[in-house]
Amino acid sequence: VLNYASVHPPVHLLRYTVVQDISAVVRALEQGVKKADVDPAVKAVVICGTNGTFSAGADIRGFSSIQAGDRPSLASVIDLIERSEKPVVAAIEGMALGGALEVALGCHYRVAHAQAWVGLPEVTLGLLPGAGGTQRLPRLIGVPAALDLITTGKHVLAAEALKLGIIDEIMEENTIDAAIHLANKVSGQPLNSRRLSLKQVQSLPNMDAILSEALVKVKKQARGCLSPEMCVQAVKASVQLPFTEGIRKERELFNLLLSSGQAKALQYVFFAQRAAQKWTTSSGASWKTASAQPIRKVAVIGLGTMGRGIVTSLVKAKMSVVALEQDQKQLEVGARAVTSLLEREASKMPWIGQRPDACDPALLQFTLDFSVLQDADLVIEAVFEDMALKKEIFHKLSAICKPGSFLCTNTSALDIDEIASATSRPHQVIGTHFFSPAHVMKLVEIIHGRHTSPITIATAMGLAKTIGKIGVVVGNCFGFVGNRMMAPYAEQAVFLLEEGCKPKEVDQALEGFGFNLGPFRMLDLAGLDVGWRSRKGQGLTGPKLAPGTPARLRGRRRYSPLPDLLCENGRYGQKTGRGWYQYEKPGARIANPDPWLHNFLIRYRDAHHIKARFIDEEEILERCLYTLINEGFQILDDGIASDPEDIDVIYIYGYGWPKHRGGPMFYASTIGLPRILAKLQKYSEAHPDIPRMQPSAFLKKLVFLGNPPLKEWMSHAGHQSSKL
Numbered sequence: 203v204l205n206y207a208s209v210h211p212p213v214h215l216l217r218y219t220v221v222q223d224i225s226a227v228v229r230a231l232e233q234g235v236k237k238a239d240v241d242p243a244v245k246a247v248v249i250c251g252t253n254g255t256f257s258a259g260a261d262i263r264g265f266s267s268i269q270a271g272d273r274p275s276l277a278s279v280i281d282l283i284e285r286s287e288k289p290v291v292a293a294i295e296g297m298a299l300g301g302a303l304e305v306a307l308g309c310h311y312r313v314a315h316a317q318a319w320v321g322l323p324e325v326t327l328g329l330l331p332g333a334g335g336t337q338r339l340p341r342l343i344g345v346p347a348a349l350d351l352i353t354t355g356k357h358v359l360a361a362e363a364l365k366l367g368i369i370d371e372i373m374e375e376n377t378i379d380a381a382i383h384l385a386n387k388v389s390g391q392p393l394n395s396r397r398l399s400l401k402q403v404q405s406l407p408n409m410d411a412i413l414s415e416a417l418v419k420v421k422k423q424a425r426g427c428l429s430p431e432m433c434v435q436a437v438k439a440s441v442q443l444p445f446t447e448g449i450r451k452e453r454e455l456f457n458l459l460l461s462s463g464q465a466k467a468l469q470y471v472f473f474a475q476r477a478a479q480k481w482t483t484s485s486g487a488s489w490k491t492a493s494a495q496p497i498r499k500v501a502v503i504g505l506g507t508m509g510r511g512i513v514t515s516l517v518k519a520k521m522s523v524v525a526l527e528q529d530q531k532q533l534e535v536g537a538r539a540v541t542s543l544l545e546r547e548a549s550k551m552p553w554i555g556q557r558p559d560a561c562d563p564a565l566l567q568f569t570l571d572f573s574v575l576q577d578a579d580l581v582i583e584a585v586f587e588d589m590a591l592k593k594e595i596f597h598k599l600s601a602i603c604k605p606g607s608f609l610c611t612n613t614s615a616l617d618i619d620e621i622a623s624a625t626s627r628p629h630q631v632i633g634t635h636f637f638s639p640a641h642v643m644k645l646v647e648i649i650h651g652r653h654t655s656p657i658t659i660a661t662a663m664g665l666a667k668t669i670g671k672i673g674v675v676v677g678n679c680f681g682f683v684g685n686r687m688m689a690p691y692a693e694q695a696v697f698l699l700e701e702g703c704k705p706k707e708v709d710q711a712l713e714g715f716g717f718n719l720g721p722f723r724m725l726d727l728a729g730l731d732v733g734w735r736s737r738k739g740q741g742l743t744g745p746k747l748a749p750g751t752p753a754r755l756r757g758r759r760r761y762s763p764l765p766d767l768l769c770e771n772g773r774y775g776q777k778t779g780r781g782w783y784q785y786e787k788p789g790a791r792i793a794n795p796d797p798w799l800h801n802f803l804i805r806y807r808d809a810h811h812i813k814a815r816f817i818d819e820e821e822i823l824e825r826c827l828y829t830l831i832n833e834g835f836q837i838l839d840d841g842i843a844s845d846p847e848d849i850d851v852i853y854i855y856g857y858g859w860p861k862h863r864g865g866p867m868f869y870a871s872t873i874g875l876p877r878i879l880a881k882l883q884k885y886s887e888a889h890p891d892i893p894r895m896q897p898s899a900f901l902k903k904l905v906f907l908g909n910p911p912l913k914e915w916m917s918h919a920g921h922q923s924s925k926l
């Protein structure tokens with residue numbers, strides 16, 4: 203891990219590589235600094251990394267073994283560095299993240315390569331910079347900038363770090379030589395002014411307001427996630443307390459976070475997101491053997507809400523795009539919408555000024571001419587959810603597109619195999635389920651059909667990565683993973699209304715749990731007509747419904763006609779200004795309880811002889827969340843998702859599941875599968891007409907096997923993951 207290398211005497215170079223064994227690095231760093239301190243031949247020290255990287259910080263896997271008492275050791279080594287009578291210079295190449303930046307902050311000088319970047323990502327892992335970072339950074343760059351970096355975990359490039367004052371010098375090349383040169387130059391000069399622990403935090407007249415506004419902001423954004431709030435508390439301590447007391451406070455807050463459980467969940471998500479990129483299918487295809495084909499030109503069919511967002515994402519990633527509509531008017535409306543989205547995106551990216559080509563309109567062509575699509579490497583069809591229309595388009599694409607083109611359908615539920623059957627190249631057909639708004643949401647479900655080739659999967663995954671999305675490979679079934687699990691959740695929410703809840707009560711319970719939006723606000727945003735169209739297509743309502751079908755039963759299953767009745771009343775959600783809530787005008791966003799709906803529910807319950815009862819938050823949460831989780835177990839058993847991590851990534855990045863709870867399957871593992879099973883059994887006995895409440899056989903099996911850890915679940919699934 204450590205080389206104590208004499209490079210240009212009298213400067214000594216301490217080199218570090220990957221920080222896997224945290225305590226070994228801390229010990230080695232301590233020994234290196236102590237040795238340099240007592241060696242009379244050494245006049246200065248440079249700390250750098252190897253292979254062009256200072257350090258990405260600690261190995262996250264090592265956090266689980268950190269004991270509360272271990273923590274101060276890096277902090278004390280950083281103190282040792284800072285107290286050294288010989289100047290210590292950090293030479294930052296590549297990146298300095300987390301503990302590594304804290305080490306650099308303990309150095310007296312910091313030199314960085316122009317392409318290097320720095321950051322304190324601890325907050326995203328449920329922690330805070332606990333080796334003095336929350337006390338030194340505000341002393342170096344002031345409270346507002348330090349709060350921004352520490353509470354978001356964002357990375358900044360060397361140029362910005364220089365502007366902020368984190369870095370003293372930037373080099374285009376030979377960063378280590380420059381650091382050695384600087385170390386030689388400052389050798390013998392007084393160091394007190396370079397010791398951040400001795401500096402005062404720059405006082406600001408509105409400091410109290412800055413701190414309290416920061417707290418309000420992070421509380422609002424974090425929805426129950428503790429680490430951003432603790433970060434603000436720690437920075438506040440740097441303002442209000444002397445350095446050593448501030449460090450004590452930082453340690454106390456760090457230990458609290460370390461034992462909170464949220465840190466474990468967030469660290470799980472870090473690895474789950476990366477594991478999802480290593481896709482496999484139940485037939486044995488995998489990322490290891492399939493390579494993505496290069497995609498230069500993409501065509502998008504349909505410029506509705508989804509198509510516009512998809513085009514925007516592609517252009518932002520500098521891909522050449524052809525956007526097709528069926529008539530001139532729709533083409534013009536769509537083109538205007540895309541232009542405005544691109545302008546809005548550009549205004550959010552100030553660095554775009556330095557990269558004038560970032561949203562280059564020359565990359566984008568709007569057309570009505572289907573034949574322009576013939577040389578596209580990949581086509582994404584994004585018309586509305588109508589199987590006949592999609593099949594017609596795929597039939598045409600199959601005839602027009604060059605033989606190597608990949609054909610993707612943006613669908614949230616439809617059968618990929620049926621769509622592929624309209625082509626002569628089903629192996630090149632794949633589902634790419636984007637989430638709305640598609641230029642913002644990170645997730646893309648990549649759905650392989652029976653005939654989809656591994657190269658097609660790899661190419662769709664590659665495209666997702668290129669445009670900054672997180673692709674997750676899933677199997678083909680109605681609703682795939684995300685919407686299939688959403689169905690029992692939304693169904694429970696509506697049953698709860700029938701039984702006595704108000705939409706706001708259900709939403710508040712789930713927003714309190716940490717969702718960005720509760721189910722009714724989410725449905726109003728997505729548009730109630732989407733589900734209505736799908737239910738009509740399935741014959742659950744509308745003209746295809748058999749006459750004489752009881753209002754609240756489909757076969758022997760409980761059914762709620764409430765969402766259909768709302769649509770029949772023209773209440774489609776936000777877009778019509780009325781849905782489960784009322785809005786000031788169509789398109790407005792603030793949801794207000796609607797007395798009309800309240801009276802409607804009373805009349806509905808009377809008509810169906812339902813006696814309203816009080817339903818507490820616990821029941822709301824358990825019925826909505828546990829039925830969703832139950833479907834997740836069924837999906838794993840069916841092989842539609844290859845492991846629980848994939849489901850969790852889908853829920854976090856596509857459905858607003860609170861990240862600090864680690865995704866539904868991780869959450870289930872923290873609650874304990876026996877408890878989930880017992881609750882589902884209780885509710886399904888009370889509601890025998892709701893099949894989705896019947897515990898899945900896989901869940902029962904795992905409980906029978908003694909509630910094994912999440913990592914072992916798939917070795918017991920009916921459909922075993924080929925990742926094993």
Ligand SMILES: CCCCCCCCCCCCC/C=C/C(=O)SCCNC(=O)CCNC(=O)[C@H](O)C(C)(C)COP(=O)(O)OP(=O)(O)OC[C@H]1O[C@@H](n2cnc3c(N)ncnc32)[C@H](O)[C@@H]1OP(=O)(O)O
Binds near residue numbers: 249257276302477
């Ligand atoms: C020279 C001075 C050295 C001083 C060193 C001091 C060290 C401190 C030791 C004491 C510790 C005290 C407390 C410290 C806390 C911290 O440091 S918290 C900060 C931890 N670091 C991070 O959060 C960085 C997380 N990683 C990333 O952001 C990115 O991975 C990356 C580094 C920017 C690289 O991105 P990219 O190129 O896109 O690759 P990825 O796909 O993301 O990752 C590649 C594989 O590497 C694995 N990985 C990455 N980071 C870590 C990590 N920190 N710990 C463990 N593993 C990591 C990642 O999982 C990928 O793995 P595979 O999927 O298996 O390939």
